[in-house]
Structures are given as C-alpha cells and as structure tokens.
Amino acid sequence: MTAPVIAAHGLTKRFGDFTAVDGIDFEVPPGESFGLLGPNGAGKSTTMRMVGAVSQRTAGDLTVLGLDPDSHGPEIRSLLGVVPQEDNLDTELRVRDNLIVYGRYFGIPRSVCATRADELLGFAQLEEKRNAKVDDLSGGMKRRLTIARALINEPRILMLDEPTTGLDPQARHVLWDRLFRLKERGTTLVLTTHYMDEAEQLCDRLVVVDKGKIMAEGSPSALIRQYSTREVVELRFGSERNADAAAQMAGLVERIEVLPDRVLLYAQDGEAVLERVTHLGLHPTTSLVRRSSLEDVFLRLTGRSLIE
Amino acid sequence: MTTTTTEATHKATISSLYARNARSVVARGLKATKSTNWVIVLSGFFEPVFFLLAMGLGLGTFIGDVELPNGTSVSYAAFIAPALLAVSAMNGAVYDSTWNVFFKMHFGKLYDGMLATSLGPLDVAFGEITYALLRGGVYAIGFLTVMQVMGLNLAWTAALAIPAVLLVAFGFASVGMAVTSYMKTFQQMDWINFVMLPMFLFSATFYPITVYPGWIQGLIKALPLWHAVELVRGLTLGVLDGSMLTHVAYFVVMIGLGLAFTTVRLRALFLD
C-alpha cells in the first residue's frame, strides 16, 4: 500500500466563534479521484485552501505529499495544480502567455514553459485561441484554460474547486471529458462539488460534508447502496396537497421524504410502488421513477436538499 | 418625393435613437450621487481651489501684476483664476463624457440595462451630458464664490461666467462622447490625457501666449481651451470686446459638430 498523498486527521479550521471545518479525517492515495460533496458553506473550500497550503489549520494534523503545509507551503504548492472556483486568469495577457507566465512562477525555464504551453493548449482544445484575448473566450474555454494553467508544473495533485459551476450543460460535458482523461493518466484529482452528477462522473471515492463535518464516505455506488434504496418515485400533487398525500402513502415504503415541491418514495421496485399509489386512489399531477443518486444520499444524511 | 422619403427615414432613425426621456437618465445620475459618491463629487470642487492657492498666492508673489492687452493690469491670482475655472470645466466635462461613460459602458454594464428599456442611446447621451453640466455648474458657482471672497472678480460680468462655463463644458462633453465611442481599452483612454495636458499647460492658463513665437500662438488659438480661457477671463476681469463673440461662436460650432458626430457614432454602434 503506497503512502497517501493527502492525510488529514482531526483537521479543524475556526474563524472566531465559527467552526468552518470541524475535525475531519480523510486520506487520499496517489492516483485516486477524490471528491468533497456538500452544499455551499459546508467547509469544502476551506478544506481545499488548507490542503493547498494557503490557509493555516486551527487544529489537527495535515500532511500533503508527506509535508506539513504550515512549514513547507512553497514545497507543497510547487507540486500542486489549483483550479479555483472563480477564474483568475490574467485578462491583460493573451491565452498562451497566461500559461507561460504561470509556469514561470514555478521556476520553470521559459523554453520548457513554451513547449508545455503548446501541449496543454492541445489538451484543452484551445490551439486556435492561443493568441486570443482571455476576455474573448467563453466560460467553458476559460475554465479549460485555467485547468491547462494548473497543469503547467506537471502537478502530482490537481485540485478543482467547483470546476463546472456556472457552465452550460454542453461545456460541462466537454470539461468532464478532459478531467476523465487526466484521471486515466493517473493524475490524483481532488475536487469539490455540489453537483451529484459531477461527483458520480468523476469521483472514485468521496466524502459527504455538511456543516464542517464528514457525514459519510465511500464510492458513489457504495454510498447509494448504503444510504438509499435502488429506486426512487418522485410524485407531485401540488404544493398544498403533498403532505396529505404523504400521510396516506405512509405504509407503502420504508422511507418517505416530503419536499416543498414533491414527495419522494424510496423503494427497490419503483414501478410496483407507483401502481400501489394509484390503487390508493391518489392521482399525482406528475410521477417519475428513477435510480437513486447522491442527492438522495445527502437528503438521507442531512434531511436537507443539496442545492437550495 | 425623394426628399420626403429620406426625411421620413431620417426621423425614424432619430426616434429609434431618442425617446425624449433623457431626464430619467439625469435622475438616475442624481440619485447615484446622493446615495454613493457625493463626497467624491464634492471633492471635485477643491481641485481648482488648490491650484489657485498654490499658483495664484504662492507663485504670484514672484510675478506681481499682469498687464492685459488693453493696458490695465491685474493681480496674478485674478489672471489665473478664470483660466483655472475654464480648465476645470474642461476636465470635468471630458472626465464625465469619456472615463465615466467608458467605465459604465464596459464594466458597469449600466447602459445595457438602460437601453433594454424604452430609452434610446441619444437619451443616454443627452442625459449624461446634462448631468455633467449640472455638476459643472455647481462647481462653477462654488469657485466663483471663492473668487468673489478673494476679490478676484473684477466686474459684474463675472456672473456671466456661469453660462460661459456651461457652454464650454457642453462643447467638450459632446466631442468627448463621440471620441469615447471609438475606445475599447484603458490604454486607449490614456491617450486622452496626452491631448489634455498640452492644452492645459500652453493655453494662456498660467501666462499670456505672447511669450511664444507667432506660429505657436496660431496653433494654440486653434484649440478649444484657449477660447474657453479667454472667454471666462474676459468676463471675470470685465474686459469685453468683439473677440468674446468669436469664442462663443467657436463653442457653438463645437457643440453642433460634436452632437452630430455623436449621433452618427451612436447610430453606427446601436442601429447598424
């Protein structure tokens, strides 16, 4: 078993009275794609900043690449690639120059930066935009350029904070494809997201975080198996009638969740449950049978919806 | 027949540029001033006052009186004060019609929101210019009051400096607006300063242009700031002659050309 590239034990970050990260434990072995899933404000970004050696922990142990971020920040950061939540590309430089300038921060010789920049432009599918201004790129292109920039130092760990937030569906898929390729090449990925589909697509393993604490840990499929049923029936009766209907359906399944806009019935066989609902004389305005997802895991663990 | 058609099209394009509602743009400007940046707006008043104190009083001790072309002589402070008033009218109008418009256009995205309503680009242009003039007028009254207290207004005609300053500001603002429509980057905006600085230093602001050789004098007299300085100076010192009409005419023409130019540019930017 190889040593983990990130190991956190009792990792804690407090801002005054507020505890953003509350004693979390996790380890990431090399080559794994590891996700932190949770709603906004769960403490994901703070954790990322501590791992990225730009924020000091209040308590607990943390080693990144075998080093303590408090004493070896520059060493750790020289082997990390960071894709921040908000792009911070230099809009006064052209696309290719952004990569070269960033490479220089790592002390990489100019000629090497230039070669790598050209390779990475290929990887990010931005060859045609090499001399474009950053402002003229679409949101998805900017994101890909930021990822290319984070790879200029050939990092051991690539950290992505909400990589596809704010992108349209097509741009998200292009981006996932690129990240999947990195994963195949064996790059260690650490990403935060509040999109369950993203976590399912990209993560080998993830932790569900809420209010600074880890609620559960495992692969996406294992988490679903452990905390949810195989299928879910989503029913809408209209916002006033959902609660009444839920009361009538109480005996049908092992678990019912009533959300403001719909009722969720958790079951192994969704179609069968739906039939029994109809037998009860209930007529939902819409009904849908689907597979359980991480959204359901989160709901089960916290009693709250992931995207609010 | 042909004439009527072109006239009709002309009217159509103008009405699609202009909804006769520039006052709502002015109202927004006043509200924004009141709620956010009134200290900054107020601070603009101090700039010419500082210059007057430093140059008029400080440097003035080494200069003594200035002899005017008509033979009378006035104190150095009385000589430069009207010039500073004209310069601040120019600076304010140029700032409001260039930097301010540029920033709102490219960063604040304010105009996108305005143009999504029934407002046309000309409403926005007129509104911004009117707001700039209101501001310029308030500064002018303030500065003339300072001059009055310091005894630098030598004739009742000084009161006419207020409309004169508005005329000057209108001239610079109308041209500035058109020029800004060509600007795309901050770097290009910097070039505006390169035009303003020589005008500021050489347009009879701090000393009469008679110190220069004839051809330079001719060059300076072609530029707007010289006309502005001479106009305002004539009024505050009470030295009036036919040339005042020339200065006024210069700005009337400048306003006419500037507005025509701005309209053409707005049409090109928003309608084509």
Next chain:
Amino acid sequence: MTTTLPEVATAAAARPRRFGAWYIAEHQLRGMKAYGWTIVVGSVGNPLLYLLGIGLGLAAFLDQPIASGADGLVDYVWFVAPALLATAAVTVAMDEFTFVIMAGFKWRRIFWGMNASPIAPPQVAAGLVISVVLRMLFTCTVYYLLILAFGAVGDPLTGALMPLVGVLGGLAFGLPLMAFSARLTEDKGQFALVNRFIFTPLFLFSGTFFPLATLPTWLQWIGWISPIWHASEIGRTLSYGSPPGAWPVGWHLAILVVLAVVGWVLARRAFVRRLRAG
C-alpha cells in the same frame, strides 16, 4: 536510488523560494507591455511639455529670480526640473499602487493565482515593487536625459543621481499607498480622494514651483511630510548645491527612507494577511 516525494518537492520549490519575487516582476512587466506605448509616450511627452510650459514658458514671465543655490541665484528651470522629475516618479506610484493593487485582489484577481503557486505573499508584494521601481527608473532616466537636453541642471554629473532620488521619492509615497490599497476590499472612490486630497496638494504645496519658505508657515508642514519636497530638495542639491540655511541632505534622505521602509513593512503585512486570510 529512490527519490521521496518530499525530496522532489524540496527540489521543485528551490527556485521559487529564491527568485519568486523576480518571477512576479517578470509577469508585471509583461503586463505593462500592453500599455508600453502609453508609458513611453508619457515618459517622453510629459517632461517635454512641463519643461517647455513651466521651465521655459512660465520662467519667461517671472519678474524676479525665485531660487538660489550654493553659488547664488539660479535659473528657474534649474529650480523646477528636480521637482518635476520627483513628481513624475510619484505619479507612477499613484498609477501602479492604487487600481493595479485593487484589481489584483478584486477585479483581475491575479494575486490569487500567484498565491496558489509556490511563491509566498511577501514575494508577491516584493515582485510588484520591483516592477514599479523599474518603471520609475525608466521614467526618471528619460526625464533626466530631457533635463540634460534643456540644460536644466547645474552639475550634470552629480545630477545623474537624480533618477535614483526620484525612485526613492516615488517609493516613499508609493509604499504606504500600496499598504492602504492592499487593505481596501471595495472601491468607493477612495483613490479619487487620495488623488485630490493627498497627491494634488503634495504636488502643489511641496515647493515644486516656488520655494517652500514662500508659503505661509501654516501651509509649510505639507512640504515637510511630502516625499516630493524631500526628493526635490535632494535633487536641487545634486544639481546646483543647497543655499545656506537649507535642511541638510541627510535629513531629507532619512525621511524618505523611513517613509519607504514603514510603507514596505505595512504593505508586506497587508499582503500576507489578505492572501492568507481564511
């Protein structure tokens, strides 16, 4: 032979640890290239205009000599030239240590990109300062060459130190300003106020156009705290020697150095706090 990850990391971080500030400076200079022509035209055009307009034009209009040096009365253009040069350096500081800092943290956000690299916050601050020093040095050197061309200097040899004095003056003004800018989280027009109520008065009341002693005593303090005045006085001493009764050059130098050092300590701290907050 096995290389452990910590060893790899240590090797990778060696260069950024040593040269990080220079990499930042390199980036900033590359960014300045976008407005390179503005800098060049401004660096040549402004001195030309001021020396012509004030140094010669206004001088022709003066009734009496204004200033004297070690050997008696001096030309007006000799008197204003060092002050104009110092003002040029301070103007660069006003440009580079206000909106550029605000933009780096808030609008362009490029400081956060730098922060994620091996380069440490104090190096980010130092790199910015290095790039501004280079820009000031360029501007001041061009200024001095034009001063030479105008014959606006008494001793061209000692006068050649003027660009360095200008840079020091620029830093004495600019580094405290940088500390201020690095603490601002929102643009509410503070820079416009700095420009109007700090820069403009310092420019006008710093013995720039006439000796400070000419001002009423209650206004002279502006000069005493003004980097422009101290840098101008040193420049004048280098050019034509100081008249009897002037402040010793050492005092002027000491004040400039203290302002710059205090400014740097505060700016460095502001950068560390902001980039390491949270």
